[in-house]
Amino acid sequence: MNFDYIDIIQSLIDGVLFGSIYALIGLGFTLIFGAMHKLNLAYAASSIAGAYTGLMSLTIFGLPPLMAFIIGPVMSGAIGLVLYFACFRFMPRGNHLAPLMASIGALFFIDEVIIHETSGSPMSFPAILPDAYFFLGEFGIRGDLLLVMGFSFILMAIVMLLLYRTKLGLGTRATSQQPVAALLCGIPIHRTNSATFILAGVLGGFAGCLLAASVGVLSPLLTLPLTVKGLIVTVIGGLGSIRGAIVAGFAVGAAESIFLLVRGVNERDIYVFLLLFLFLVLRPNGLFGTTINRD
Amino acid sequence: MTYLLGILQTIGVHTLLGLSAYLLLLTGQLSLAQVGFFAIGAYVSGILTVIFSWNIFAALALGSLMAGFFAFLVGFPALRVKGLMLVVATISFSEIVRLFFFNLSWRVNVNGVEVGPDSTQGFREIRYFAANGWEQVHIVGLIWFVVMVVMLALWWLDQVRAGAVLRAVGTDELAAQSSGINLTMVKVAAMTGGGVIAGIGGGLFAHSTTYVDHHTFVILLATFAVSYPIIGGLRSVIGTLLAVIFIQGFIIEGLRFMGDYRNLIFGLLIILVMNLRPQGLLDGHLVADVRKLLARLTKGGKADA
Amino acid sequence: MLEVRNLVKHFGGVRAVDGLDFKIQQGEVFGLIGPNGSGKSTTVNLVCGVFAPTDGEILLDGINLGAIAPHNRVDAGVARTFQNIRLFGELTVWQNLWVAWRDQPGQEQGWVSNWFGRSPARRQEIQRLLEFSGLGDKADHLASNLAFGEQRRLELARAMASKPKLILLDEPAAGMNSAEIKDLCERVLTMKEMGMTVLLVEHVMELVMNVTDRITVLNFGKPIAQGTPIEIQNNKLVQEAYFGSAENAHGGVS
Numbered sequence: 001m002n003f004d005y006i007d008i009i010q011s012l013i014d015g016v017l018f019g020s021i022y023a024l025i026g027l028g029f030t031l032i033f034g035a036m037h038k039l040n041l042a043y044a045a046s047s048i049a050g051a052y053t054g055l056m057s058l059t060i061f062g063l064p065p066l067m068a069f070i071i072g073p074v075m076s077g078a079i080g081l082v083l084y085f086a087c088f089r090f091m092p093r094g095n096h097l098a099p100l101m102a103s104i105g106a107l108f109f110i111d112e113v114i115i116h117e118t119s120g121s122p123m124s125f126p127a128i129l130p131d132a133y134f135f136l137g138e139f140g141i142r143g144d145l146l147l148v149m150g151f152s153f154i155l156m157a158i159v160m161l162l163l164y165r166t167k168l169g170l171g172t173r174a175t176s177q178q179p180v181a182a183l184l185c186g187i188p189i190h191r192t193n194s195a196t197f198i199l200a201g202v203l204g205g206f207a208g209c210l211l212a213a214s215v216g217v218l219s220p221l222l223t224l225p226l227t228v229k230g231l232i233v234t235v236i237g238g239l240g241s242i243r244g245a246i247v248a249g250f251a252v253g254a255a256e257s258i259f260l261l262v263r264g265v266n267e268r269d270i271y272v273f274l275l276l277f278l279f280l281v282l283r284p285n286g287l288f289g290t291t292i293n294r295d
Numbered sequence: 296m297t298y299l300l301g302i303l304q305t306i307g308v309h310t311l312l313g314l315s316a317y318l319l320l321l322t323g324q325l326s327l328a329q330v331g332f333f334a335i336g337a338y339v340s341g342i343l344t345v346i347f348s349w350n351i352f353a354a355l356a357l358g359s360l361m362a363g364f365f366a367f368l369v370g371f372p373a374l375r376v377k378g379l380m381l382v383v384a385t386i387s388f389s390e391i392v393r394l395f396f397f398n399l400s401w402r403v404n405v406n407g408v409e410v411g412p413d414s415t416q417g418f419r420e421i422r423y424f425a426a427n428g429w430e431q432v433h434i435v436g437l438i439w440f441v442v443m444v445v446m447l448a449l450w451w452l453d454q455v456r457a458g459a460v461l462r463a464v465g466t467d468e469l470a471a472q473s474s475g476i477n478l479t480m481v482k483v484a485a486m487t488g489g490g491v492i493a494g495i496g497g498g499l500f501a502h503s504t505t506y507v508d509h510h511t512f513v514i515l516l517a518t519f520a521v522s523y524p525i526i527g528g529l530r531s532v533i534g535t536l537l538a539v540i541f542i543q544g545f546i547i548e549g550l551r552f553m554g555d556y557r558n559l560i561f562g563l564l565i566i567l568v569m570n571l572r573p574q575g576l577l578d579g580h581l582v583a584d585v586r587k588l589l590a591r592l593t594k595g596g597k598a599d600a
Numbered sequence: 601m602l603e604v605r606n607l608v609k610h611f612g613g614v615r616a617v618d619g620l621d622f623k624i625q626q627g628e629v630f631g632l633i634g635p636n637g638s639g640k641s642t643t644v645n646l647v648c649g650v651f652a653p654t655d656g657e658i659l660l661d662g663i664n665l666g667a668i669a670p671h672n673r674v675d676a677g678v679a680r681t682f683q684n685i686r687l688f689g690e691l692t693v694w695q696n697l698w699v700a701w702r703d704q705p706g707q708e709q710g711w712v713s714n715w716f717g718r719s720p721a722r723r724q725e726i727q728r729l730l731e732f733s734g735l736g737d738k739a740d741h742l743a744s745n746l747a748f749g750e751q752r753r754l755e756l757a758r759a760m761a762s763k764p765k766l767i768l769l770d771e772p773a774a775g776m777n778s779a780e781i782k783d784l785c786e787r788v789l790t791m792k793e794m795g796m797t798v799l800l801v802e803h804v805m806e807l808v809m810n811v812t813d814r815i816t817v818l819n820f821g822k823p824i825a826q827g828t829p830i831e832i833q834n835n836k837l838v839q840e841a842y843f844g845s846a847e848n849a850h851g852g853v854s
Contacts, residue, residue: 039379086566091573096378097325098573101525104518105565112558224514228386235383270394273387280384281372457715459695463688470686473648474700475674475762 010139011261012254017145018214019253020152024207025226026233026245027159028200034240035176035196038099042083042106044227047204048220049110050076051212052118054205055125065126069213073205079110080201084194093179107227114220122219125212148210155206156246162199163242172196176240232276238286247287300431304503306543307438311496312516313523313535314445315489320524321458322485323465325378328369328385329493330517331392332362336494337501337512338396338412344423344502345410346403351423351502359494366490370483389517397509417508421501434503441499445492449532461485465529493520526568528575530582537576601626601797602647602766607656609642609821616642618821620656624766629788629798631808631829634818635842640801641683643818644770647799648680649673660766674702677765681755681772689744693735693754696743697726700761726761733757749780756787766797773804785810809833817841 025044032040054072057063063071087102128144135141163169171192174182183189211226212218233252237244252272259271279286312329319326340358343349349357369388376384400414412418424434452458463471464481472478501507523542527534545561572578602624609617617639624630632640645651647658649670658665660676668676679700688696703709703722713719730736733753738746743754752772759767769788773781781804788798788811802808808815809829817825817832819841825832832838 033379039382087569090570095573097320097525098569100325101522102566102569104522105562105569107562108565109559109562112556112562116555116559228390228514231379231383231386235380239379266398267394270391270398273391273394276387277372277384277391280376280380284375284380455716455718456698456701459688459691459699460715462691462695463699466688466690467686469650470682470688471699472670473650473674473680473682473686474758475671475702476699477671 006138007261008258011257013139013141014145015254015257016250017142017149017253018257019250020149021207021211021214021249022229022233022252023246023249024152024155024203024210025230026237026249027156027242028204028207029230029234030237030240030242030245031159031172031196031200031203033234034242035172035193036088037176038088038096039103040083040087040197041100041103041227042087042110043080043103043200043204044230045107045110045114045223046079046083046201047076047208048218048223048226049079049114049208050074050201050205051125051208051218052114052123054209055123055212055218056117058126068126069206069209072209073202076205076208077198077201080197080204081194083201084197088193088197089190107223111220111223114223118220120220122217122221124216125209125218127216128213145214148214151206151210155203159199159203160242168192168195232272236276236279236286238288241286241288244286244288297431300435302544302547303435304431304438305547306539307435307442308496308500308503309519309523309543310442310536310539311445311492311499312520313527313539314442314449314532315493315496316520317524317527317529317532317535318449318461318485318489318492320521320529321461321465322482323377323468324373324482324485325382325521326373326385326486326489327382327514327517327521328366328373328388328486329489329520330512330514331385331389332366332490332493333497333500333516333520334389334392334396334507334512335365336362336497337507338399338418338497339494340498341418341421341501341507342401342411345418345421346401346405348405351427354423355495355498355502358498359491362494362497363487363491366493367483367487369490370486371479373486374479374482386514386517389512389514393509393512396512415509417506417510418501419506421505421507423502425505438499438503441495446532446536522565524575526565526575528577528581530575531577534575534577541576601661602799603657603659604643604647605657605659607643607646607658608654609639609646609651610654615821617646617653620818620821620823622816622823622826624797624799626765626797627792627795628813629792629800629811631812631815632799632801632818633803633805633808633815633832634824637820638818638841639821640818641770642821644680644768644799644801647768648678674700674762674764677763678768679759679762679764679766680768681759681770683770683774685751685755687743687751687755687758689742691743692740693730693743693746694726694739696754696758697729697761700758701726702762704763729757729761748775752776752780752784753787760791760796764796766799767791768799768801770801771803772800773802773807776804778806781806 025047029043032043051072053075054068057071058065058068083103083106087106088099091099128147133140133143163172171182171187174185174187175189175192179189211222229252233248234245236252237248255275256268256272259268263271312333315329315332316326336358339361340354343354343357344351373381373384396412398414399412401411402409402413403411410420452461460476460481463474464476464478468478523538524535526542527538545564546557604620604622607617607620620639620643632643634640642651646653647665649665649668653666660678663676665673665676688699691699701722709717709719727736727739730739733756735750735754735757738750743751746754756772773784776784785807788800791798800808800812812829814826814828815832816823817838824837824841825835827835
């Protein structure tokens with residue numbers, strides 16, 4: 001098969017635009033991991049679940065399509081808070097396996113609820129600007145993906161602002177670095193962590209809605225691939241690094257697109273995973289991660 | 296009877312998966328690669344009996360050795376990463392394996408019939424047992440024989456220095472290293488051992504269900520594999536067995552009482568158990584108490600000391 | 601036995617160890633003291649291989665340790681204890697020793713026996729070490745269930761279990777009461793009688809002054825004095841390092 005550079009660049013463009021969604025999910029995972037040094041495996045599922053509630057509220061309450069993009073993230077934030085209490089709040093601090101396992105249980109639960117409420121069939125999600133298509137020279141750019149990317153940038157900027165310019169953000173960063181000391185300084189750890197989960201949840205809800213809008217459908221089959229991609233982005237970006245998650249999101253989106261072009265949909269994921277494996281072997285700290293600490 | 300044998304079959308195979316993850320968790324490695332090794336064992340032994348007409352025992356042996364070999368290879372890069380990164384690395388490995396077999400097509404004409412893995416169609420006709428007069432009882436017997444051997448081996452590890460070394464590495468790597476333990480060797484050995492156990496589990500699985508396809512070897516199964524030792528507790532192998540019985544029994548039997556809602560309740564159950572007993576069902580205290588109880592019971596027949 | 605030449609360790613901008621030289625003779629108890637942050641623990645970590653030096657050499661009986669991996673340094677005869685107790689809490693007292701155990705040189709058993717065997721002779725020796733450490737009847741207790749003083753003794757026993765030539769003690773007296781410190785003094789002196797060489801990093805002067813043969817004092821990663829305990833006690837530079845100069849002293853200087 002021959003590809004000329006046009007195909008490759010087009011593919012890159014599509015990949016990078018789509019990658020903004022991965023960046024959002026990776027950012028959410030990173031926020032949670034950064035705050036608690038624990039992994040919430042139910043994160044992507046709760047994002048999709050939020051998008052579902054947004055979608056279904058349209059029919060239940062007869063709302064205009066735009067409301068899905070508001071209700072979805074809000075509900076994801078709420079689900080995030082519930083997840084915090086169910087899987088993390090009451091666990092002993094040093095125990096990493098139990099919260100992980102609990103979040104796996106939550107993942108099963110959320111997936112099943114989605115399947116039950118929708119009878120397992122995909123539902124179409126309102127698209128944003130479905131007919132917008134620009135041409136930049138010889139390359140086509142999907143208008144809706146451009147909007148998705150723009151929106152993602154706005155969200156990331158808001159998150160960075162919150163983390164670095166507000167008291168909440170300071171509290172989050174302090175708690176992540178030294179939980180006991182933070183507690184002794186009067187930082188309300190549980191409230192801080194709850195806020196982090198809500199924030200990550202809202203972020204994820206946007207990601208879920210944007211994802212659904214880009215592909216046109218919502219389906220329970222989205223949760224596991226989104227979880228895996230999110231984890232990959234988090235790791236490649238460097239654990240706990242916000243910048244890393246964002247950059248890695250775009251990189252993974254682009255890589256995925258190129259692999260799709262070159263090897264087709266059946267083998268595409270093999271190469272994404274090989275890329276990850278290679279990365280972990282050569283650069284275990286990820287792009288921007290700090291050196292892995294010794295105990 | 297068939298129903299009961301079917302349950303025993305499933306529990307046996309899942310116990311092997313759980314034991315494979317247990318060995319790794321002892322050294323502090325949370326690995327989701329077990330399903331990958333499971334798949335390798337399944338496909339390799341299946342191909343050997345179906346395409347090359349090998350004897351089942353030889354096929355199972357080579358299948359598990361191949362799985363162990365790949366586990367050995369995975370072990371080294373896995374050393375460089377810990378915690379979350381190891382989780383992601385092992386997820387990637389398992390997915391690579393799954394996708395590889397998803398695309399694998401190796402069709403051969405044996406005795407006039409087309410057999411072998413058929414990419415998206417899966418690997419059918421793994422009929423060694425049926426073709427050689429094995430009945431379900433024999434198959435289940437073989438599975439549980441292997442389970443017992445593996446459990447005994449893992450129990451015995453804790454009676455000798457090797458077990459203490461494994462657990463030391465899992466507790467505090469710096470202290471272990473400063474006590475002269477070669478971390479690389481221990482972790483890679485554990486990974487390899489886990490691979491062999493998962494491999495033989497895969498081989499037994501493939502032959503007892505006669506059909507495998509990529510849907511079987513998804514990450515979900517890997518999460519089950521680690522959930523058994525985590526929920527069962529790492530103090531004792533028996534914990535893993537109990538967890539398998541508890542979870543699989545729930546899923547299978549739960550169908551009767553809760554119908555379609557059993558997965559829902561299953562998820563809630565896991566959350567509940569982890570909140571109530573984060574150290575697992577069988578923790579150090581419980582095991583110590585049980586041991587004391589057993590000691591007292593066995594002395595009970597004699598006169599008061 | 602141990603020679604440290606021009607040892608340097610930088611962590612980014614922090615010069616934890618900045619040109620350290622000393623020699624420890626076989627069979628002596630060598631003290632390393634200094635105010636907090638002077639580089640004592642870093643030195644221990646460097647000798648054990650936890651960190652690699654930025655510059656300088658560490659020689660054990662003439663062999664450069666730099667090339668030797670941390671776990672192999674135990675084979676070379678180096679053992680250590682930790683400032684924050686790092687026992688294997690989930691393992692029993694017995695297992696903690698078993699894991700670190702090395703047989704007497706000349707009586708080594710094979711690989712298989714080492715990993716998978718249960719040798720009665722070894723069991724006797726481990727039990728003897730437990731008795732020596734005052735833990736003879738606690739072999740089956742979980743390490744995390746021990747009292748603080750017992751944990752410190754177990755940590756010391758674990759270091760001795762690997763039959764080291766050189767044993768590094770990182771603030772072993774921290775948190776101890778008077779009786780425990782006296783007990784520790786006796787133990788260290790017994791270890792010296794047994795032929796071990798000891799590098800003692802410590803703050804508790806009661807221990808340092810009573811057991812060491814020679815002392816090096818560190819300040820900001822550099823050695824500022826070396827000598828016998830008496831010499832160090834009377835050394836002006838040392839007093840200044842600990843208490844500040846006379847002009848700044850509020851009360852008397854002890």
